[in-house]
Amino acid sequence: MKVTPFSENCGAVLSGIQLSETSDADIESLRELLAEHGLLFFREQDLPPQEHERFARRFGEIVLNKFFKPVENFPSIATVSKSEKHETNIGGAWHTDHSYDEEPALGSILVARNLPSKGGNTQFANMYAAYQDLSDGLKKTLESLRAVHSNVHIYGKDGLFSKSDIADTLGGTDRVGNATHPVVISHPDSGKKALYVNPVHTIHFEGWTPEESRPLLDYLYQHTEHPKYTCSFNWQPGSVAFWDNRSTWHLANNDYHGEARLMHRITLAGSPLASVSSLL
Template structure:
């Protein structure tokens, strides 16, 4: 039986476009190839897919066990699937600031598979930024210093009782469910590729270990600015049938909120990761 030719085409900025794979029927050969590409490029983009919810789950389980997000509403029939939804009436969206998912966990999720279910006529793009490139862009002295540092991550700024969603029409995501803080190295060795990656993000990283937030902010801001250099950012324009698979250790993402009055629904399955070691 002929096997399809899988093409992996690096996109400018961040990520790679994958063609020649039907995600609904992908098996171990395709998943191994995609996993390697995911670890190298940080995010993979797919077009013209036809994943049912059950196939979405089956695909994710081939990558890693599913990690159910504790804040997002789940699909009514499939608790493994989180709904990333903005209704016609809502003005706030989910993920509308630069972040990487689950860095507040001791074993942060490896990544997610996001499937477009209902899209606005225009707008609602997702931006992705390359954290390998962010690390590489720093000067040698700063790289050496950061490799000795660790940072504190917390849900409080986003999901906390006084966090970003509190008092908005995405209020259902927030509450007094702040989890204990977690500490990760600032520069991690990517568990899949072995390469050094910058692992702090504006949503969940609150400060450096041993420093106050005030003391931490100048350097954190410097890293955040480097991380979103337009040269290392890609804008993914969703179409019906589009899918993105991202690696939370190697990329950040940002869901644009520029489609008020229109409905947008994405299905997200999050895949488990592991504890992170310093590079």
Template sequence: MEMVPLAPNCGVEIKGVSLAQAEGETLDAIRQAIYTHGVALFRGQEDFTPEAHIAFARRWGGIDINNYFPLTDDHPEIAVVRKRADQVTNIGGGWHTDHSYDQVPAMGSILVARTLPPTGGDTLWAHMGAAYDALPDDLKREIEGLEAYHTADHIYEEGGLYAKTDMGGDLRGQGLKTGATHPVVIRHPQTGRRLLYVNSAFTVNIVGRSREESLPLLQQLYAAATAADNTCRVAWEPGAVAIWDNRTTWHYAMNDYQGHAREMHRITLTGEPLAA
């Protein structure tokens, strides 16, 4: 197994492993690399079938079923992240952290490229440990001990962000109500590293402050989070798989392939409660 960083502060490519076979010490090393680098890219995984995808996720731990994305007919564990050639809107086309609106947010995801556009459709990640470390000391002091409220309702509800687009009809769960409170700075459950844990998609306000009062601080943190130094970018190819840690990273799916279809298979991995 060989590990090559994707960028100085975010992401790693892991070479010389077959995810369909990985278990035991190999799986432990993969896990550790993802906790540290935030996201790992694996190329040449042509034998990572839907069955292998599910089996690998079970070897990792629990599977969370996503409440909003369409599921594959044969495998309810697999969510379909699909944009048809005639659709304009994509899924995940803004910086976000999956499932931060759950009180026990998903640990991460395993995303497999199934149908790719001729060019474009890259995914970007930003490392929230690097983002926290780079904050000025006075801003670190200002956010010490704060908590924030997260929900997905404004994104997925009837009349919400997606419902207003041509992606609205594909999504489920419009009647669901979500809401969770997390520290603004968490410690990674495995590595102990301090991570910025607010995001522009699902974080609504700082606990004890209105949305309006919260926005200046949140926007300052969001701008710092996606500084180029914290990010990495993956250009997909057939057989590529990415596994990321939602606590450690944000991600962003580029929507620069209008007129072409793109389809990814995602399994969401169960996480644990987060603490400061």
């Protein structure tokens, strides 16, 4: 197995491995690489749904997304799709998945099933690197804060998607909720510090109003979106991306109107997030 950086700060490409034929030692190496880089890319994989599921289960427990439709006959695989008729896509703004849960998902394994002739890249950001470059003063302030994450304004009955043209492809408007997490986490597997706020789900700092929170959140978002911390993955048939939700963000480009794009996603269960200060 060969590991090549994908860009300066973002992602690693793994070659010389077929995910349907991994040994226990391969799985352990992948676990370590995921904790370290937060984002692994694979090309030319032969990973039909049953193999996708088998590979995911070797990493841990699968969690079901409350809003996405499952793949027929594979209840643990979520469809992430946009048809030729739709304008709206899923994940079209910077976010990390499931931060609105008390125990946010570890990450996802996304497999390309049907791709547009061009466009449809997924962008990622490295939240270890984005945190690392902040000043010591700001780091100290952020380490003492917690933030509230919600999905009500996105997946709720009056949320963003309910008004969109993909409303009928999603469900679960009554399964929405909030959770509070540290703003700087100690990553459960790597122990490294990562900035844990995101533009779609973080609504305010705990004890601060949304208005008071906005300027600092916006600063952190604009800082993280710098090309230095991000990369753009061009999907090809057989491509797989495996990301860690605790140390990365992602954004699905919506630049292929009139064409369909279908991805299969398996999400792995995570654990409660510890703040850096609680470890002192």
